[in-house]
Amino acid sequence: MLGAWIALACDTAALACEAQAVIAIRMGRIATGRGSLAEGQLMMGEKAAALGTAAILLGTGSSAGDVVREMTRVVRANRVRLQRGPA
Numbered sequence: 001m002l003g004a005w006i007a008l009a010c011d012t013a014a015l016a017c018e019a020q021a022v023i024a025i026r027m028g029r030i031a032t033g034r035g036s037l038a039e040g041q042l043m044m045g046e047k048a049a050a051l052g053t054a055a056i057l058l059g060t061g062s063s064a065g066d067v068v069r070e071m072t073r074v075v076r077a078n079r080v081r082l083q084r085g086p087a
Helices: 002-033 037-059 064-086
Strands: none
Touching: 002 037, 002 064, 037 064
């Protein structure tokens, strides 16, 4: 039982680090004038979508770990997209 909690904590910490990397990339672009209005709008839309996804997953009986894994997948895809090139 404790192992499951430790795994969830580690996965959540990894998600937080990955999300921070995405925030840093986006803020760096905005600070240097390379940010776009579309990226800002996408950022806000993603937050609402993430909340909805988490609510649906939890409402249909998924575990907290399932929510963390799904959010990690989305955040990782954003990081890869942002690291590929300019907005």
